[in-house]
Amino acid sequence: MLKQEEVLQIEQAVQSAEAKTSSEIAVCMLRASGEDRGIAALVGLVVLAVVGGLGEFLWPETNTYLLFAAALAVGIGAFFLADLFDLGLNLLPAYLVAEDARRTARAMFLDRALDATPERNAVLLFVSRAERYVEILPDRGLAAQVPVQRWTDMVTSFQATAREKGMVEAAVATIARIGETCAHPFPANGMNPDPISNKPVTK
Numbered sequence: 449m450l451k452q453e454e455v456l457q458i459e460q461a462v463q464s465a466e467a468k469t470s471s472e473i474a475v476c477m478l479r480a481s482g483e484d485r486g487i488a489a490l491v492g493l494v495v496l497a498v499v500g501g502l503g504e505f506l507w508p509e510t511n512t513y514l515l516f517a518a519a520l521a522v523g524i525g526a527f528f529l530a531d532l533f534d535l536g537l538n539l540l541p542a543y544l545v546a547e548d549a550r551r552t553a554r555a556m557f558l559d560r561a562l563d564a565t566p567e568r569n570a571v572l573l574f575v576s577r578a579e580r581y582v583e584i585l586p587d588r589g590l591a592a593q594v595p596v597q598r599w600t601d602m603v604t605s606f607q608a609t610a611r612e613k614g615m616v617e618a619a620v621a622t623i624a625r626i627g628e629t630c631a632h633p634f635p636a637n638g639m640n641p642d643p644i645s646n647k648p649v650t651k
Contacts, residue, residue, distance in 0.1 A: 450477060450650045454616045461620040462646040465627025470634045471590060472570040473626055474560050475619060475648035480578035481552035496523030549574075549581035557585050560644060565589075569634045570644065571626055575606075577615065582606050584626065593633035602626065619648075 450458075462473050500519035507515070553574040557563065562570035568589030575582050584599045602625050609618035 449479065450616070450648070455648060455650065457616060458619050458623070458648045459646045461623040462648075465623050465630075466640065466642065466646070468627050468636055469630040470567060470569065470637050470640065471627075471630035472562065472565050472642070472644045473573070473623060473630070473646075474562055474570065474644055475573045475575075475623065476553070476556045476560075477575045477615065477619065477648050477650050478552070478577065479651065481549040481576035481581065493523065495526035496520060499523065546579065546581060549576045549579045550583065552576065553581075553583050553585055556649065560649070562644065563587055565643075567634060569593075569630065571630065573619065573622060573626065575615065575619065580607075582610075584622075590630060590634070594629055598629060602629075 458475055458477075462475060465473055496519050499522045500515060504512075504515060553572065553576075556574060557572045560572070562572055562585075565587065568587045570587045571590055572585040573582075574585060582603050584602055586594060586599065602622055605625070606618045606622045609621055
C-alpha cells in the first residue's frame with residue numbers, strides 16, 4: 449500500500465507530465481492484480497483438517513469443541529500467512545500470473561474511461577507489485593504515433609529503476625518519460641479539461 453505522500457508524489461508527476469501534452473495519463477499501482485486467495489484458503493483448510501485429526505489422535509480426552517477451536521485458529525493463521533506471502537502467485541505458472549495481470553490492466557484501462565478521450569491518446573501505466581508486472585497501455589491514437597519499442601523500453605527502464613530506487617521513484621521517472629513521448633505527436637494545446645483523475649489507483 450502506498451503512503452499518502454507517495455500517492456501525492458505520483459499525482460504531481462502526472463499533473464506535470466500532462467502540462468506538456470493533450471494526452472491523458474493514468475496510473476494504476478496494485479498490490480496484486482488478481483485474487484490469489486484460492487490456494488491460501490486451500491492451505492488453511494488442509495492445516496485445519498490435519499491439526500484437527502492429529503489433535504483427536506494425540507489428545508483423545510480433550511473436549512471436541514476445544515480441539516476444533518484450536519484447529520480453526522491454526523488454520524486461519526495458515527491462511528493469512530499463505531496470503532501474506534502470496535503463496536498462490538508463487539505456485540501458479542508464470543504465464544497464468546502474467547495473463548491475469550494483463551487482463552486486469554485492460555479492465556482498468558476501460559474502467560477509467562481511457563478509451564473515451566477525443567483524440568484517443570490516453571495512456572495507462574499499470575503496475576502490479578505481487579506479480580512484478582509492468583505494462584504501459586496507450587490508446588489507439590497514441591499507439592499509431594509511437595513505436596511499440598519505445599513503450600517496451602520504458603517498461604525495462606521502470607523495472608531497473610524500481611530495483612535500484614523503489615517503485616515510486618520508478619513511477620515518477622516513467623510518468624515524465626510518458627509525458628515527453630506524448631508531447632511530440634500530441635503537444636499541449638492550451639485547453640486541458642483533465643477529465644481523468646491524476647490520482648493513482650491503489651489497492
